[in-house]
Amino acid sequence: MKKIKINVSDCCIGDKLAYDVILESGITLLTEGTVLNEFIINKLENLGIERIYIYSDFEESVSQKELHFAELSNDYSEKVETIKDIINDLAIGKKLDYPSIVEITHDLVKNIDEKDNIVKLLSTLKAFNQYTYNHCLNVSLYSLLLGKWLGLKEGMLNELLQAAVMHDIGKAKIPDEILNKRGSLNRGEFEIMKKHSQYGYEIAKEDRRISLEVLKGILLHHEKEDGSGYPLKVKGDKISLFAKIIAICDIYDALTQERVYKGRTTPFEAFKIIEIEGYTKLDTKIMLTFLQNIASYCIGMNVVLSDGRVGEIAFISPRNIYTPIVKVDSEVIDLMTNKNINIVSLKN
Incomplete structure (x- = not known):
């Protein structure tokens, strides 16, 4: 889409920001992709911001928007079924279907400009009985957005998404009575559940086509900056970039998706929970990049x-x-x- 710079006074409700609006203090006020409303336009004028960039051809009919969203929803459902097949095959002893993982990640990267539709889709999902499979894809989509916001190039994005799609494949080796328990796990059950990241790493490393960075993303996505995570209790720089990204997206999706035994947490509750935990347990820069950008889509x-x-x-x-x-x-x-x-x- 074409980007044009216009006077804030000429903006219309429904215009879409083409670049971030950054204050002189360095604080990002609004992120690229924000749809302008009356309150935001007045806020910009009150702050003395005279000109901004918007997408000139953002106007789109309601029917076109609905069609794009429907297409994305259908594509999402198909990918969830593919992930379900991959994990179920692993559960009965079959090899990892790596070509299908690659196909999913390549398709996801193609949808990178569908940011608003992706966030809308993930905020309205209900997937009680297929949580594990939906969660793998949700974390991949959030990781795609966060990777883009962090400036990762296409090659790294593809590898990040491979790690994100596969981050929970080790759950194929977790007993169903633990994996599908309706309620909190006891200490012993949780210790078994914690093994899924190690199991996932061991499954993936059998395929020599999978890179070391992807393997580290799978293995380390539950590690914490203060060393309180698992399975290796590493901290700080010992945790890979992919694992740090996936960790944040994993927590956010787990909080905001509805489960059989709990209602969904609102994005705003999730923001607060992640921010409180994040300053000691998550990479602060990556966390703030995610929160600030994802908030704009609300x-x-x-x-x-x-x-x-x-x-x-x-x-x-x-x-x-x-x-x-x-x-x-x-x-x-x-x-x-x-x-x-x-x-x-x-x-x-």
């Missing part, structure tokens, strides 16, 4: 408030991403200052 989402009203996310401050500004009819509610109201769920 603008425009409909949410249910604790007082029962339905509103729309009007703006998310980069300083307070888990307390956005919500517009309910003509009222604007700043959840950072209004402590009596909070977001309880997304409204699809």
